[in-house]
Amino acid sequence: MVALALAPAFAPASAQRTFVIAFANLTEEPGVTLEGTGFTGREIRESVALAARGLPVEMVYYDNQRDDARALANAEAAIARKVDLYIQYHRGAANAAVGEKLRAAGVKVLAVNAPVPGAPLYTADNEAAGRLAGEALAQFAARAWRGQSQMAAAIVGPVSASAERVPERVQGVTRALGQRLPAVRVTVIDTKGNPAQVGPLAGKFIGAHPTGKLLLAATDDATALALKAAVEQAGRVQDAAIVSHGVDRSIHGGMNDRKEIDPANRASIVIGSVAFYLDRYGYDLLPLAMRMLRGDAVPARVTTRHLLVTAANVYVEYPPSDMN
């Protein structure tokens, strides 16, 4: 999942020292989704726990609760606990002080999605993800609607959510569409984080383009599903294609879930979603952490390997391997 080739070749656990690694999560508040996707903090922490299974590590977990004071207190607790490495996932002014305290105590720091001065950063690449979504829409248009002169595009979602860097996602989509389909006008529709607004706002856009084809980029999966409903309500299923961002469980599902992206649902107008893999962060973070603990050099910035997930590869990326 990491853009760089990370060497996971660890010696057997029994032959190695066990390291203590702390993971301080952004928030574990139920229902709160992160990074402008449908993933929760709990899913991130669980991925860390799963990834730790095969490594010579003891994990300690903290919840920063999106609060600077809590973030500082967690770092102090970890120092008292004598952890070897601290994975800091927090957005706020406290990151600088947290980094200083940990470094003064000899604790290595790895930052997630928001920088900690002096620490390597593991982060989503929203611009790259947006480009993938835009290119997917453009390729679909070239394949399915060749020769179609009337086409309009919209990017829909909480597009101004700068803390989650959704504007970078929007920029990526816009650039890709601009390069591939320069004649197509792109409208940006800000739902301001209110999913109930997707239908009415998208409905207006659809109504304003009563003929021709519609290329729709949703900034997250929940928005994509709401967009799909809006298209259906307008009777424009034949005229629309949607690409989303995230690939959370609402869209790839478990065994018994109704899955929007599914080999058995190839006709869906949601033609794909760009994966953000927050539910697999642990599998990227812990190998990085192990390299740091062994004294190996790591890049200053490592990004998630985003990938367009469609009905053709969803079972490869997300095998539905629970029974639910």
Add this chain to the structure above:
Amino acid sequence: MKPRAIVAVGSALMVLAFGSAAFAQTDCKKLVPASPWGPNDQTGATNRITPAVTKAAAAEIRDGKVIAMSYPLTDGVPLFGSRFTKTILTAVSLAPGASFGENQLTYMEDTWLSQSHVGTHLDGMGHIGRQDCYYNQTPMGKYINQNNMTKLGLEHLKPFATRGVIIDMVKVYQQANKLKTNAACKKACIEKGTVITAADLQAGLRMYNVTLREGDIVIIHTGWGDLFEQFPAQNALYNSGEPGIGKEAATWLISQKVVAVGSDTWAVEVIPGEDPKEAFIVHNMLLTDNGIHIIENVRTDLMAAEAAASGRATFFFSMTVPKGVGMTGNFVGIEGIR
């Protein structure tokens, strides 16, 4: 265990059977190893159950005590994906005037509508493959029709009359002070996602001074079956994951030349798996590559208790597998006899 992906592949294979070439070009020699029992082998690891193996296993019967190792198969038990099992009773002769003859004979019977991989069940050779390649490099696209397989069906298996060995992982983890349990289990259980290693299995064998023999069937007690017993209340939790063997433990079991591996879980292997992008990889390793059967949803608690009480972890493994022609697996009845 039969993920929907496999169902999808199965559907594709049905198309193949009627002439499509989507998978027909697969070179199975590159994807699946050859059977050590030759190119025509459809029997797999039950080849190891020779008369000598069965005779040696019979020595495990000392008291004649029979211990149930299957769960009741009834509506409401946890099922994988969209599977179903349903019985319909036919009792028309109980109607007034419908009995036969002066002796007033009446009768009843059942229609059992069920998929085969439900309840306590055996995974056969045709259950799991890589693309359309199954055990012994079988290009399965050539050997399926609308109703069944024409290779690797259950009818080719030898009787499972051999020695069973129970490995009590709960006890191993308790003694190692590393048991992480789940609060929903009424008895001690190992939490889902826990990877059982070869060292764990070996510790469980040492606990009862057992050395595995070629032809053994290994049954792993994790305690997770306690959730199955609470059906339907804990079905969602039971289905959400499980403790189980990882790839390294599977490799070790393969090296021990066992016939089957069973557990009180729905897939025997750890879920979520060790690599999130691999699907049921231990199934591939055991079944597809080595012809070693997997037995799921085994009732293990009674035998684990028996072993703890007696200090003996071995038993005669008695399991009836119907000669289901062309079938990929079936529910089974298992008794451990001591």
